[in-house]
Amino acid sequence: MFLVLLLTFASYPVFSAGDTCGTKPDLYCKSANLEQDINNLKTKQETRVVYSAYGFEILGTNVTFPNVIMNNGSGYNSTTGQFKAPVAGMYYIAATLSTAQEKEYQRVQCFIQRNGDSIVELFSDKFGTDEVGSYQLTATEPVYLAIGDVVGVGGCISYEGIHNDRGTSFKGILIQAD
Structure with missing residues (x-):
């Protein structure tokens, strides 16, 4: 038995540091590739991207949320109010605008945008004195x-009465990385 094992291992050549998979046995290359795949999966699994910010400032037609609660992955920029994806994948994005409906006619209309294109609307159109309070x-x-895609709250047509408090927020979390 020992002789069979010795002959088996002796049949594989010894490789130097400069050898590549093209000059090594197929099994060695498959093992190296498998090890790299496992490391890539570990990195993907350990990726945690989540951000949460609140408050309200207007920058042109975009909303910024200057108070950062968390920014794992460092994708959220409190100056621009935008999140730039550090990892490709499926994200869950949420925005809340807390508004004070104080006037007889007041409208709030903004959008969650991806790369400047509106994907979902935040809208309130109050008309009349019967609807008073916060919404x-x-x-x-x-x-x-x-990677590098940007989401934010923008394209605001009307934003009068949005509260600058914890009720106005922008959050996101990476659900599944590519």
Whole structure:
């Protein structure tokens, strides 16, 4: 038995540091590729991307959420109010605008946008004196983002009366990485 094992291992040549898979036995290359695949899966599994911010500031027609609660993955920019995907995959995005309906006619209309294109609307159109008080407008959307894609709340046509408090927020989480 020992002789068979010795002959088996002796049949594989010894390789130097400069050898490539083209010059090594097929089994060695498959093992190296499998090890790389396992490392890639571990990295993907360990990827945690989540952000949460609140508050309200307007920048042109875009909303910024200046108070950052968490920013795992460092994709959220509180200056621009936008999240730039550091990892490709499926994300769950949520935005809430807390509004004060104080006037007889007041409208709030903004959008969650991906790369500048509107994908879901946050909308309230109050007319009349019977509707007084605060309202929260919430929009959520699962969205696929490639690395570098940007999401934010923007394209605001009307935003009068949005509260600058914890009720106005922008959040997202990576559900599944590619």
